[in-house]
Amino acid sequence: MIRPPPHRRGRGRGREEAAFSGEALPGAGRLPRYCERSEAIQGGGPLSDVALLDCFAPLALTVKRLMAGGAAMALLLGALPATAAEIYVTNERDNTISVIDSATYAVTRTFPVGRRPRGVVFSKDGKRLFVCASDSDSVQVIDPDSGKLLADLPSGEDPEQFALSPDGRTLFIANENNATTTVVDVDTKSVKAQIDVGIEPEGMAVSPDGRTAVTTSETTNMVHWIDVATLAAVDATPVDQRPRHAEFARDGKTLWVSSEIGGSVAVIDVATRKVVRTIRFEIKGVASDRIQPVGISLTDDGRLAFVALGPSDRVAVVDAKTFQVSAYILVGRRVWHTALTPEQDRLVTTNGVSGDVTVIDVPALRAIKTVKVGRFPWGAAIRPAPGGAAGK
Amino acid sequence: MRRGVVALAGGLVACLLPFFAASAMPALTADPVAVAYLERRIERPNPLNNEDPFPADEGLKGAELGLRDSNSTGRFVGLSFGLTSTVVEPGADIRAAFAGLLAGAGHPRFVVINAPAADLLTLADAPEAKDVILLNIGATDTSLRDVDCRGRVLHVIPSRAMLTDALVQLLVFKRWTRILLVAGPDSGDGLYAESLRRSARKFGARIVAETKFDARGADLRDSALREFALATRGPDHDVVAVADEAGEFGTNLVYNTEAPRPVVGTQGLSPAAWGRPVEAWAAAQLQQRFRKLAGRAMDPVDWAGWMAVHAVGEAAVKLKSADPAAIAKLMLDPAFEVGGFKGRALSFRPWNGQLRQPLYLLWPGAVVGMAPVEGFLHRSTELDTLGLDRPESACKAFGG
Numbered sequence: 001m002i003r004p005p006p007h008r009r010g011r012g013r014g015r016e017e018a019a020f021s022g023e024a025l026p027g028a029g030r031l032p033r034y035c036e037r038s039e040a041i042q043g044g045g046p047l048s049d050v051a052l053l054d055c056f057a058p059l060a061l062t063v064k065r066l067m068a069g070g071a072a073m074a075l076l077l078g079a080l081p082a083t084a085a086e087i088y089v090t091n092e093r094d095n096t097i098s099v100i101d102s103a104t105y106a107v108t109r110t111f112p113v114g115r116r117p118r119g120v121v122f123s124k125d126g127k128r129l130f131v132c133a134s135d136s137d138s139v140q141v142i143d144p145d146s147g148k149l150l151a152d153l154p155s156g157e158d159p160e161q162f163a164l165s166p167d168g169r170t171l172f173i174a175n176e177n178n179a180t181t182t183v184v185d186v187d188t189k190s191v192k193a194q195i196d197v198g199i200e201p202e203g204m205a206v207s208p209d210g211r212t213a214v215t216t217s218e219t220t221n222m223v224h225w226i227d228v229a230t231l232a233a234v235d236a237t238p239v240d241q242r243p244r245h246a247e248f249a250r251d252g253k254t255l256w257v258s259s260e261i262g263g264s265v266a267v268i269d270v271a272t273r274k275v276v277r278t279i280r281f282e283i284k285g286v287a288s289d290r291i292q293p294v295g296i297s298l299t300d301d302g303r304l305a306f307v308a309l310g311p312s313d314r315v316a317v318v319d320a321k322t323f324q325v326s327a328y329i330l331v332g333r334r335v336w337h338t339a340l341t342p343e344q345d346r347l348v349t350t351n352g353v354s355g356d357v358t359v360i361d362v363p364a365l366r367a368i369k370t371v372k373v374g375r376f377p378w379g380a381a382i383r384p385a386p387g388g389a390a391g392k
Numbered sequence: 393m394r395r396g397v398v399a400l401a402g403g404l405v406a407c408l409l410p411f412f413a414a415s416a417m418p419a420l421t422a423d424p425v426a427v428a429y430l431e432r433r434i435e436r437p438n439p440l441n442n443e444d445p446f447p448a449d450e451g452l453k454g455a456e457l458g459l460r461d462s463n464s465t466g467r468f469v470g471l472s473f474g475l476t477s478t479v480v481e482p483g484a485d486i487r488a489a490f491a492g493l494l495a496g497a498g499h500p501r502f503v504v505i506n507a508p509a510a511d512l513l514t515l516a517d518a519p520e521a522k523d524v525i526l527l528n529i530g531a532t533d534t535s536l537r538d539v540d541c542r543g544r545v546l547h548v549i550p551s552r553a554m555l556t557d558a559l560v561q562l563l564v565f566k567r568w569t570r571i572l573l574v575a576g577p578d579s580g581d582g583l584y585a586e587s588l589r590r591s592a593r594k595f596g597a598r599i600v601a602e603t604k605f606d607a608r609g610a611d612l613r614d615s616a617l618r619e620f621a622l623a624t625r626g627p628d629h630d631v632v633a634v635a636d637e638a639g640e641f642g643t644n645l646v647y648n649t650e651a652p653r654p655v656v657g658t659q660g661l662s663p664a665a666w667g668r669p670v671e672a673w674a675a676a677q678l679q680q681r682f683r684k685l686a687g688r689a690m691d692p693v694d695w696a697g698w699m700a701v702h703a704v705g706e707a708a709v710k711l712k713s714a715d716p717a718a719i720a721k722l723m724l725d726p727a728f729e730v731g732g733f734k735g736r737a738l739s740f741r742p743w744n745g746q747l748r749q750p751l752y753l754l755w756p757g758a759v760v761g762m763a764p765v766e767g768f769l770h771r772s773t774e775l776d777t778l779g780l781d782r783p784e785s786a787c788k789a790f791g792g
Contacts, residue, residue: 220465
């Protein structure tokens with residue numbers, strides 16, 4: 001059952017594109033590749049809505065305006081959150097960070113950092129930004145306001161992701177190239193320990209009580225449990241192929257781990273360190289091996305989980321209580337990671353191949369905006385805009 | 393005959409690390425899972441263009457890295473792995489070496505074979521191979537996945553059919569579908585050319601003309617400019633495909649064609665399981681680990697050697713068992729999946745034991761594309777658009 005590739009459709013689309021470029025809609029200014037897929041007009045739920053807006057924006061808008069009057073307008077206005085936040089995105093290929101203002105969704109600043117920036121996280125007070133500069137073999141501490149480098153932390157070789165302990169000063173860094181987790185005191189800039197873990201550690205998380213750290217090893221396919229008091233690896237839990245990201249629930253009772261090649265998310269009971277649930281994903285019209293879970297965001301209220309599904313160009317919305325997938329939201333190409341705003345009303349996704357960030361309206365579960373950033377955006381961290389309310 | 397024993401012991405990897413906090417590792421629960429590596433050395437032509445010498449440890453170094461990786465992982469579940477290796481010279485008795493390996497350290501039940509098809513069949517049919525899994529990393533012959541298949545032989549290296557399918561998919565995608573074919577005199581060249589014809593028919597490309605080229609007796613460094621112009625004269629074509637598996641003239645054909653056309657096939661733009669420019673899907677990590685170990689770039693046979701041992705290791709770790717029978721059973725299970733730094737879960741085809749895998753289309757400078765190429769569809773997995781699909785394979789040895 002082999003068919004030759006479809007003839008390249010999309011020629012002569014320049015006119016259509018011009019007709020509605022400038023609309024404040026996801027993908028405005030270009031037609032996303034998924035418009036060529038039939039499911040864009042066949043699928044159900046929020047997926048079809050977004051796809052419809054994306055691919056047939058002029059028509060869809062006309063229909064919406066005719067049918068619902070001001071509804072479409074309200075949708076557009078809904079894009080503006082009540083409190084402004086700043087979104088920091090690492091551009092892996094450009095060696096820069098793009099800063100997006102959530103009030104306007106415009107890139108306000110771009111500043112250079114070390115080579116191949118990936119993982120990124122704010123200090124508790126939002127005054128320091130930690131960036132894994134993987135190819136510079138360092139974790140950089142940056143003043144987010146000026147973009148100036150404050151310090152290089154000793155990080156071990158090839159740091160990819162890290163997690164800051166709730167104590168605000170202990171940083172756990174996954175060293176992808178040499179199968180270790182490096183523990184760094186960010187105040188004294190000293191290495192507290194290097195812990196031997198499985199091959200290609202990547203995902204890193206610290207429990208909300210600060211007593212347990214975990215790292216996922218991509219080739220060994222395990223979650224390694226580190227006792228923070230003794231800084232020793234005490235246990236390992238096998239998960240599906242290529243675990244990439246780990247995230248503790250706010251209550252600390254469960255740990256969510258995505259497996260990129262296994263195509264699943266494991267929900268692990270922290271007390272027993274056993275997988276209690278394996279969530280799988282199915283998208284009509286997308287080959288199962290293109291569904292590659294990477295980034296995970298969990299809402300603080302414990303209701304929702306968002307899972308970035310890599311080259312399927314979608315984010316899955318999971319009910320965090322029943323573990324059922326409730327929706328798939330189309331975003332840009334090869335979505336890596338996600339981050340929630342302090343108010344938890346917006347989720348941003350980094351789309352590596354299309355070089356943009358998709359903004360998702362959390363209550364409405366729909367994509368509302370696409371923001372062009374640098375090449376290969378990878379990680380995202382959000383803080384309240386200076387002068388705004390305190391965030392996480 | 394050269395024989396070497398490569399390190400066992402799960403402790404090895406830990407010792408290599410400069411300092412680490414004490415870890416609670418489970419105690420080793422069983423003897424190491426024994427894996428063997430057996431290679432038949434092949435005579436190679438002398439390099440024409442001052443290329444790096446052909447690596448004497450091609451394949452073996454990959455298997456050694458697979459052993460290291462498996463031990464790093466295995467120690468978390470109390471498993472360890474051992475590897476013994478034997479390389480036989482051209483003309484030497486590979487069957488005797490095989491028997492020696494099986495009777496040697498740990499009585500290996502998994503043997504990575506880097507040898508031509510005839511040797512592989514000899515070994516597979518030997519009575520002592522009855523409860524042994526052979527992992528083929530050297531023979532690309534499509535017949536081994538077809539009429540000549542054997543029930544306990546798993547093919548980690550892609551077949552010629554998979555390679556040429558990958559190439560023709562890209563050509564069709566680019567609409568470079570008119571192919572002028574130049575084939576060398578060796579039997580492998582003939583098989584590669586035949587595979588190209590078959591792939592062209594399968595995906596709707598066309599061989600517009602064919603010529604034979606024998607580099608022997610000519611000094612290509614002097615004559616390439618004129619000789620290749622003659623050899624590649626023919627009807628209108630989009631690409632010149634070359635079938636020269638040993639590398640006797642193909643590299644010199646590039647930029648020496650009569651018409652300004654790209655060279656594809658065994659040289660020029662080539663389909664391959666792996667290659668130096670491969671970087672995506674975390675391949676960079678595997679490439680770095682290999683370079684550290686071998687002091688050179690990883691090639692397709694090295695990758696297959698790594699993949700073969702890694703597959704055994706992955707099956708053992710999943711089972712948390714060193715029992716060779718249980719590991720073999722899992723590896724042959726259609727549900728068994730293993731990662732290979734190619735962006736997808738890889739698995740063995742239940743009808744002929746071939747490892748399903750994406751292939752690269754690359755030249756020495758860069759990866760041009762990956763197959764299956766977008767748009768080539770299949771009802772179960774697009775990976776099965778490459779090589780012999782279930783209805784196309786005459787293999788019955790797997791009970792299919």
